[in-house]
Amino acid sequence: MEQGPQMVKPAKPPKQDTRTAAHAADTALALPTDVAGSGNLERLVDTARTYAQAAASDNTRKAxxxxxxxxxxxxRMKGISPLPAAPAMIALYLTxxxxxxxxxxxxxxxTIERRLSGLGWNYAQRGDTLDRKDWHIVSVLAGIKRKHARPPVQKExxxxxxIRAMIATLPYDLRGLRDRAILLLGYAGGLRRSEIVALDFARDDTPDNGGWVEILDQGVVxxxxxxxGWREVEVARGSSEQTCPVHALEQWRHYSKRDFGPLFVRISRDGNRALDARLSDKHVARLIKQTVLDAGIRSDLPEKERLALYSGHSLRAGLASSAEADERHVQHQLGHTSAEMTRRYQRRRDRFRVNLTKAAGL
Incomplete structure (x- = not known):
């Protein structure tokens, strides 16, 4: 008797890894199965997990x-599993x-390089290893760079x-005093926006601080x-109170009636009271863009293009480009490990100050 066609069961889709990186780190950082647990060891495991999560910033972990x-x-769309790490499959993903x-x-x-770094980090959190030196990944990434790489787009x-025009647009209310101190301190210190908002008034004020300030007669440290890693930045007093970052910081501290906890915090809706909540670094970016518009900087361009030109890094680039000082001092202030990195931030510099053509006898 002839049998009819048999139904073939569809293959089950591969199991996807839906664990968050934090959960994966918790799983990876656990006592071996052959080790008897104890209160002390469990506490050490919990502490180790906390350290592991602190290895990258919040913004980096989110990205x-x-x-x-x-x-x-x-x-999932290709019908494959992300685990374990397969360099050949990663190369197809990059493609x-x-x-x-x-x-x-x-x-x-x-963006592709950042995605690759993100995958490597995530695999490590899951106890796996992505070999970024594998031939599949190296060759494909090199080809992508050769064909698609463009010069980096630098912020203005x-x-x-x-900066003088920008702070002139700010009122002298509590919110204006805070934002004036943010702009001047960030500019004179060559700070990243994340570094600005992570500051506390003093050491150990909060568990999530990224540094603290010490106001001295000649400036602030x-x-x-x-x-x-940890480093110190010295910001000296300016030539006038209107543009002095230290004076602006003292004014904010005095009128906010704060000397403990986060340095820069939110303001109440009525504008009369400084709250306890630390500002987000996004506030710095919005502040820069808004004051650039209000000050009429690059008014020859449409508003959308003007907004795209400026970001938090514009403060660091501004210090590097404006400071009439030895390049080594600028490099130290920005925390760069090489002079070449500092030169990338210098939009105005004499590129031919050292004439190697003449020095070579031509």
Whole structure:
């Protein structure tokens, strides 16, 4: 008797990894199964997990979480599993990122490199290793760079006359005093926006601080916990009270009636009271863009283009471009490990100050 066609059960889709990086780190940092647990060991494990989570900043972890979510969604659409790490499959993912489709444009080289870093971090949190030196990844990434790489787009530097015009747009109420201190201290210190809002009044004020300030007669010393480690930044007093970052900081401290906890905090809706909540670094970016518009900087351009030109890094680039000082001092202030990195921030510098052509006898 002839049998009819048999139904074939569809293959089960591969199991996807839906764990968050924090949960994956918790799983990886656990006592071995053959070790008997104890109160002391469990506390050490909890502390180790806290340290592991602090290895990257909040913004970095959020970005890496988005990278992992995008990659796992791509794997799900292709019917494959993201685990374990497979360099050949990662190379195909990078290729897809660099290839434009009807639904989305090709990603930039910097975005692709960031995604790759995010995948490496996420695999490490899950106890796996992504070999970024594997031939599949190296060759594909090199080809993407060769074909699609473009010169980096630099943000416009905020120069001395710009910062003076920007702070002139701020009122002398509590919110204006705070924002004036943010702009002047960030500019004179060459600070990142995340470093500005992470400051406390004093050491150990809060568990999540990224540094503290010490106001002295001649200026203020900032102790910063940066991505390269702890360092000190000295900000001296300015030539006038209107543009002095230390005076602006003292005014904010006096009228906010605060001397403990986060240095820069939110203001109540009525504008009359400083709250306890620390500002987000996004406030610094919004503040820069808004005061650039209000001050009429680069008014020759449409508003959208003007907003795109400036960001939090415009403060650091402004200090590097405006400071009439030895390059080594600027490098130290910005916390750069090389002079070449500092020169990338200098929008105005004499590129031919050292004439190697003449020095070579030509």
């Amino acid at each position: 890496y979480a988005r990278d992992w979510a995008h990659f796992t969604r791509w794997c 897809d990122l660099a290839t434009p489709t009807d639904n989305s444009p090709a990603r930039s080289v910097s 530097a905020i120069l001395a006359q710009d 900032l102790t910063l916990n940066t991505k390269t």
